[in-house]
Amino acid sequence: MTPPFPFHGGLKTVRHKTESNRETILPGSVPERLVVPLRQHVGAIAKPLVQAGDRVLKGQMIGQPDGYVSAAVHAPTSGRVVAVDQQPVPHPSGLPDWCVTIESDGQDRWIERTPVDYQRMHPSDLRNFVRNAGVVGLGGAVFPSAVKMNLSGHCERLEQLILNGAECEPWMTCDDLIMRERAVEIVAGIHILAHLLQPREVLIGIEDDKPEAIAAMNAACSGTGYQVRPVPTRYPSGGAKQLTKLLTNKEAPVNGRSTDIGVQCFNVATAYTLHRAVAHGEPVISRIVTVTGHIAQPRNIDALLGSSFADLIARCGGYREGVERLIMGGPMMGFAMHSDGVPVTKATNCILAVGADALVEPPVMPCIRCGDCVEVCPANLLPQQLYWHARAKEFDKIQDYHLFSCIECGCCSYVCPSHIPLVQYYRYAKNEIWALEKEKQRAELARRRHQARMERLEREQREREAKLRQKAPPRAASPLDGATAGPSPAEPASAAPASIAVNVERSE
Amino acid sequence: MMMIVAIVALGALAGASGLLLGFAAIRFKIEGDPVVERIDALLPQTQCGQCGYVGCRSYAEAIAAGEADINQCPPGGQGGVAALADLLGRDPKPLDPDLGPEKPKMVAVIDEQSCIGCTLCIQACPVDAILGAAKHMHTVIARECTGCELCLAPCPVDCIHMQPISPTITTWKWVYPAAEARAAA
Numbered sequence: 001m002t003p004p005f006p007f008h009g010g011l012k013t014v015r016h017k018t019e020s021n022r023e024t025i026l027p028g029s030v031p032e033r034l035v036v037p038l039r040q041h042v043g044a045i046a047k048p049l050v051q052a053g054d055r056v057l058k059g060q061m062i063g064q065p066d067g068y069v070s071a072a073v074h075a076p077t078s079g080r081v082v083a084v085d086q087q088p089v090p091h092p093s094g095l096p097d098w099c100v101t102i103e104s105d106g107q108d109r110w111i112e113r114t115p116v117d118y119q120r121m122h123p124s125d126l127r128n129f130v131r132n133a134g135v136v137g138l139g140g141a142v143f144p145s146a147v148k149m150n151l152s153g154h155c156e157r158l159e160q161l162i163l164n165g166a167e168c169e170p171w172m173t174c175d176d177l178i179m180r181e182r183a184v185e186i187v188a189g190i191h192i193l194a195h196l197l198q199p200r201e202v203l204i205g206i207e208d209d210k211p212e213a214i215a216a217m218n219a220a221c222s223g224t225g226y227q228v229r230p231v232p233t234r235y236p237s238g239g240a241k242q243l244t245k246l247l248t249n250k251e252a253p254v255n256g257r258s259t260d261i262g263v264q265c266f267n268v269a270t271a272y273t274l275h276r277a278v279a280h281g282e283p284v285i286s287r288i289v290t291v292t293g294h295i296a297q298p299r300n301i302d303a304l305l306g307s308s309f310a311d312l313i314a315r316c317g318g319y320r321e322g323v324e325r326l327i328m329g330g331p332m333m334g335f336a337m338h339s340d341g342v343p344v345t346k347a348t349n350c351i352l353a354v355g356a357d358a359l360v361e362p363p364v365m366p367c368i369r370c371g372d373c374v375e376v377c378p379a380n381l382l383p384q385q386l387y388w389h390a391r392a393k394e395f396d397k398i399q400d401y402h403l404f405s406c407i408e409c410g411c412c413s414y415v416c417p418s419h420i421p422l423v424q425y426y427r428y429a430k431n432e433i434w435a436l437e438k439e440k441q442r443a444e445l446a447r448r449r450h451q452a453r454m455e456r457l458e459r460e461q462r463e464r465e466a467k468l469r470q471k472a473p474p475r476a477a478s479p480l481d482g483a484t485a486g487p488s489p490a491e492p493a494s495a496a497p498a499s500i501a502v503n504v505e506r507s508e
Numbered sequence: 509m510m511m512i513v514a515i516v517a518l519g520a521l522a523g524a525s526g527l528l529l530g531f532a533a534i535r536f537k538i539e540g541d542p543v544v545e546r547i548d549a550l551l552p553q554t555q556c557g558q559c560g561y562v563g564c565r566s567y568a569e570a571i572a573a574g575e576a577d578i579n580q581c582p583p584g585g586q587g588g589v590a591a592l593a594d595l596l597g598r599d600p601k602p603l604d605p606d607l608g609p610e611k612p613k614m615v616a617v618i619d620e621q622s623c624i625g626c627t628l629c630i631q632a633c634p635v636d637a638i639l640g641a642a643k644h645m646h647t648v649i650a651r652e653c654t655g656c657e658l659c660l661a662p663c664p665v666d667c668i669h670m671q672p673i674s675p676t677i678t679t680w681k682w683v684y685p686a687a688e689a690r691a692a693a
Contacts, residue, residue: 431681443553
């Protein structure tokens with residue numbers, strides 16, 4: 001067999017790419033007010049480093065990474081911090097999260113930028129630098145890149161480094177445009193990844209409906225040995241596992257990592273930001289966002305993080321008549337926003353306005369077990385079986401069918417003749433299982449703390465009895481023993497500090 | 509002669525088996541009652557005592573001994589009863605209404621302005637989740653509070669109240685698809 005090696009299932013979807021990819025990337029503007037969420041990545045929320053009233057410069061770190069899986073957050077422009085509080089963020093819940101609100105001073109003045117020579121750096125220092133530059137996966141999953149750049153413990157050396165430029169979601173064209181216009185810088189970013197990961201080969205996967213991007217990447221890669229590999233246009237070829245299968249014919253084991261099979265996958269836009277950070281000392285403060293759908297002039301914008309969706313839509317000429325829903329991400333995997341007042345984050349690859357005409361939701365009918373979902377599932381699962389168990393809330397059984405291998409691509413929901421919102425069931429079941437797991441951990445903690453308390457009370461009781469026995473003449477011991485049993489009202493002051501001491505010790 | 513051989517052989521066999529069993533009883537001794545452990549694992553560990561026993565473990569022991577029923581734990585809710593019924597091979601039954609209703613998860617909050625620092629709540633807390641000292645303000649470590657409400661009664665100035673835990677962006681969950689629920693009904 002020769003590559004590409006097709007993955008199981010998948011779909012030919014409507015494309016709608018030409019709406020937004022005919023124009024070049026619109027350079028960003030600086031809005032008056034930027035709301036920068038401190039959680040723009042998978043993992044622990046960044047710790048705020050500024051407070052209301054502080055002056056900040058463009059590129060200054062305002063959120064410090066907290067823990068290993070975390071990334072820094074930076075000021076997208078210079079100005080004054082007006083608040084560090086909870087603000088609406090692009091999240092399916094519509095709940096607020098911690099954000100730093102910056103009022104621009106209009107000068108857009110950079111902090112001193114310090115590029116580094118990655119070839120002379122210790123790998124661990126380089127990873128730290130990347131983490132502090134806020135580099136995360138810009139394909140939409142926003143996983144901190146520094147973590148993926150550390151192979152220790154998983155495999156000796158990488159077989160294949162894969163650059164993901166497939167961009168299989170309908171409507172979305174931000175990766176297409178960045179490859180067309182910034183291919184040289186993407187390749188410079190790949191050099192850094194290749195230096196750190198030492199792969200045997202570097203493969204760049206791009207869907208074959210992007211001839212301009214393929215040509216630009218081919219030109220930029222000439223002489224580097226990196227191979228640009230067009231892949232058939234079939235959703236979801238841009239899923240990391242699906243692209244890996246397409247390019248290498250390898251599949252990671254269930255519950256395994258891609259590094260188990262010697263593969264690591266990065267988005268092309270991530271490579272670009274990596275290059276900007278290392279070679280120019282510019283942290284991630286902007287990203288390319290596709291603004292498309294029911295919009296006057298759909299286009300890609302190089303938007304500052306923290307700009308509101310409404311700002312971007314206004315720059316594209318505003319909404320067309322009859323917009324019913326605003327989606328972040330593509331139509332297959334994205335989710336609806338509660339308002340357009342939310343800020344652009346590192347995960348905002350696409351803002352899709354959906355008109356009423358496209359929003360026909362036919363009534364949900366019972367499952368007829370036709371098996372169409374099984375045909376299209378790119379993760380080789382049995383979607384109808386998952387559906388039955390999720391519907392019946394049988395969370396043990398659903399895991400026997402590998403619920404957590406589901407990538408929520410939406411292929412099953414797309415083909416379901418009964419219009420069952422299958423992915424919603426899987427999301428629901430995943431959330432419930434995680435919540436139960438957390439609940440169990442909480443209960444375990446409470447059990448341990450209760451046990452420790454009981455032991456402490458017993459010990460204190462024994463100590464009191466021993467003390468009394470020492471003081472009192474042996475003859476009087478027995479009546480006094482009786483008196484000290486139970487809570488001792490005579491010495492609340494001494495009992496309380498003892499419990500406090502234990503409290504303090506444990507809470508640390 | 510044959511009879512003696514048979515008696516000796518069987519006697520030796522019995523002796524060897526006895527030794528083997530005796531050794532196994534010591535070598536593979538199980539600490540505690542495994543049923544109690546498994547029941548305890550299903551209980552919510554609020555340590556609230558609403559079941560009438562001191563702490564979840566005592567209730568687990570009582571269930572195992574057949575002294576308590578499986579429907580005495582309001583924090584565990586109907587789901588908890590179902591899990592216990594499943595483990596013990598009994599029929600699930602509704603929660604005992606005399607012991608209080610099933611409530612959403614709560615956390616105790618001390619009004620720090622009114623707290624007089626009497627330490628009574630600290631002594632009542634079954635999981636040491638209240639921090640403070642005599643004549644100093646107390647506060648609840650929310651992460652460790654089980655919502656048992658045992659601190660409410662001892663407070664002489666009634667400065668503790670229970671607050672429902674509202675979902676945050678990290679605890680929020682996708683809901684059960686409603687459209688389908690309607691269609692299925």
